[in-house]
Amino acid sequence: MITYHYEKTIHKKNFLHYSYLSYEKSLSLYAYEQAAFYLKNFVDFYLSNQLIDREILQKIIDLSFLLQNIGKIEESIGYLEKGYEWACKNNRIEEEIEFLLKIGTAYYLLNRPNALPYYQKALETAEKHKIMVKNPYVYTFLGAIYYFQYELEQADYYLNLSMQFIENGSLENTIRTYGIKCWSDVAKASFEEALKSVKEMEKLIPQIQNPVFLAQIYHYCSTYYNAIDFEKALKYAYLSYMHAEKSNSYVFLYSSLCTKGMVLNRMEKSEQALKSFDEGLEISRKYQIFIGEDMYYAQKAFTLILLKRFEEANQLYEDFQKQKKEVHEGFLSFLVFIYVRVAYFLLKERYEEALEKIDEFLNICENKKINIMKPSGLELKIFILNQMQKTDEAGKIKTKLEDLLKEKPELFFLKTEAEHILSLVRESKNSRKPGAFLTQNIKESFQLNNIVQLAQIISNGPETEDLLKIILDKALEMTGAERGILLLFNPKRQEWLYSVRKNFSNPEYFIPESILKDLESHKKGVLLNDLAFSREENKIFSALITPLIFKDNLIGALYLDSSLLKNLFCQEDLEILKVFTSQASLALSHIQSDSPLLEKQEEEKEKDDVYERFNISNREKEIVQMVLKGLSNNEICEKIFISLNTIKNHLKNIFKKTGVKNRIELVRLFQGEKE
Template identity: 25%
Template sequence: MEIDRLSRNNKIQKTIITIFIFILIGFDTVFQPALGQDEIQRLRREINQSKKDTNRVWIYRDLAYYYLEENLDSALYFSELGIQLSKELGFIKGEIWNLYQMALAEEFMDRFEPSISTLKQAFDLAEAQHDTLSMAKLQNALGVNLYYQSNFSEAMSNYQEALFLSEKIGYQEGISYSLNNLGVIYRKRRNFKKALEIYERSLVIKIQENDTVGIINSRYNLGLLYSYSNKFEKSLEEFSQAERLSETKGKSPNMAEIKIGRGMALYNLEHLDEAEKYFTEGFGQLKADKIYEKIAAMAYLGIIEVRSGNPEEGMKKLLNANEMLENSERLELKRLVSREMARAYEILNQPVRAVEYWKSYNILNDSINNEQKHWAIEEMQAKYEALEKDKRIQMQELALSKEKLKKKRNTIILSLLFILTLASFFIYLNRWRKNNKPKDLIQILNGKSIDFEKVNQNLLSPITNREKEIIELVEKGFTNHEIAEKLFVSENTVKTHLKNIFSKTEALNRTDLVHRLKNY
């Protein structure tokens, strides 16, 4: 009867819990240092002192970033100012990163389609600039957007492209971030082996880079993975390391989640008191948007209280957790709550209700297994398609290679034929010239001989003895090469002498030279 009464008053209980959560959030907000507000005030003062240049673009970008936690409309406003100023200045880099901040604000508003459109616009600019670093970051952001819409296949495709780009330029932070994102999807698809391989690779990079926050996140992800794999000792170890690192650093963005994760491992290892402590601390520190983490913590706290002899308070939490999940598609969390509800009713000796929730648990379990099989088939299909694509690419490359080889071979054959033809022509020409060379130009010029004394009387610059020798050989029809051999000089020397002779006599060619000299 008591349990039925609790069910009827469930809405009131939910309202009480919600008020309690908001009180916790408000308390946390009041006593947290207002670092974001301080930065906003500083940046707004800087705008008043800055010129309309690239520095102001970055101030707009930074204001948009800090306003993400304060006021999303303001984040949109300042990112838009940054975009407009970047366009005026032709500052592409500034435009890219103000577009990125605008996309984040749109994403936080659950306006996923405009956010994706904005990110693609930024990506196109980065691609046009061959800015691989920005392309890798934007590809990851696109993947996150798609992931929040449960479009895991497209998200994975973007993460893989981001990983490829990051590896291409050795961008270690981008590699690790892409790996973590891929690991989350593999974990959600319950491909724990692949997720473990990816998380461990990411952790190695974070350790090499001495990135404490990154190491904490990787340890947290590994802790969750081991928990889902029912390896609770390893899960506890990873969460404990993440917690110690967080305490060393002084603050971690996901400290509350780490505590809840550690509580899960402790609960499953039957350390109920210690688990309750971590669930309570984590629940109180969670941010307002961490709904599912709150539900998980509430469910575990509920079953611990039922098992510890406080069924009334415990069932309140379990019933609230169950109702908050009513319209959710988080099958694993619904399965967890159904299991703990069934156990609670068993402890309360209500077998009918226990059986009801065990049935629900089994149905959810089957759904999860079927979903897992579907994802496994989808993954196999994707691998097959990737192999087929690689095969097609290899065949195309082979065909192109053969075509290039064929063209190269044809080019070589044609070149050889051309060279042979040219060589044959010159051999024929040389033979023809030898066979048809006049032995003595005197025959052409009516048998007259050259009178060099008379010639020199008519020239401003007389013919030298060496030039006379060359003229006599030219008269007999010898080539420059043959003249050089006879006179034991170089062919260039012969050419120089001929040039001087032509200059002195004003002859146009060899025949004209002989003709002029004979007619002086």
């Protein structure tokens, strides 16, 4: 209150004095948010009045540390850049180096590639002025950057440099150096070396009161115990979270939740793990903390595999790929994503692709010496080779795995983990709908009757649009599905046209592109009982999609689903639908060449593109369609019950949006699009 009072008066000296006292008091209580608030008051005054000296530079660095811990990383960069600018102007080389390092750290926390150039520039500046950087800080963060890229030799080089100067560093840097060194050793499966770092960190625990430092120690150590002692790993992850929460250190709240999720997966508590990953990602979005974001998404996808939600896991991978463009091949997350992809391919029995991916996985492990992941990869490769009848090669890989586990028996749990994934794949393949109201024999008889009825209807030669509706209706009857879509495939445009929808409340409902792309590539029906594209407002419990094929050419697809029953469809449904769709495909084969329906849908698609491009409203679209049919303004009035003046105003707006001068040019615009 005293600080607030003096802020509103002309007594700036008292305001600064009490701001600093409040900062020190908040810091002593590890209340980082409050400490940052009061220190900002202090620093802002000196910066705005250009009253900068070495002491104020140090306060800027202290403020950046607080801001980064409470998730205000972008704001910290602004202060650091001002300090760096002053250091450069005043030829303060040591401070210049310090600020380069701190700016690099901020970008490291944001997971941006320009972190490394800042560190390198700091070292180059030091070398140019013949300054020996004895602060281990820079070497630790360089080690961390290379660790997260899984360049483990480079990481070890810088971490060993940091260890040489560890006595010159802060307690926080000592913890970080041991922590990253521990992680690097775990990745190489050098558990004895990792344990040395863990013991050094655990010795520090009784001496530390700062909850941020305790959060760091427990976080680093929990990662080690995740490979050795799951119960202890979970305990340490909770302790890390608790201490981070106490000090509002959002960076370590975020980090601890990832470790917690990974441990819960190891303990087969994947529903809880999923909640942990979602909570961490929410903190990431809220506070713009992106270091390790790739790993969060990869581990979430892996968790979905453990929950037998294969389609959703694969969709998450594809969405993340689109969002991030690519996942760096050195990142551990890249390996986890490959693992997820392999599991998905195994479910779909796409063994060639699974083998290609698992070889990629094992090559990265070998080249980067990531021994911790090898047993899982080798176990999956043995299974894939056996499925492909390559038993001799599978035998050689089995021997290789056995030799590895003899050398490092502590990795056996990873072989078990891979076996568990394979069992989940088998369970998902063999799943059958529970409690069906029809026995299989009755159901098959019912399905065959529908096939016969379709043949009779086709022989009567119905119109194409009627035929499409009949095919979809019969498919719904055969399978007990609640809703359905019949799509036509346009090979010329490589596009799917949504021809008939049944029982959808949302007329704009679309099937994810990844599922349709899979259908184009493999031309096989797929069960989608663990849907990725289900949303709260449109929950789907069961679904399938099957192609319409004529003479090896894809001409369409049937999509069926249910928002009421789980596991409604099984493999037998796909088999019986093959017979049904072969009849339907024969009847629809003419659509590929000369169907007026397909031409009509193409025209509508082209028109829709124009409407979207010129931001034409629904009412304006309605009027344009009537103009294209040759209706006059008076005739349009009668059709849609609005005044002549309103029609004229709408046309005026349409002409303005499209850049045409009259009705004739408007018609030409749409016909031109077609041509």
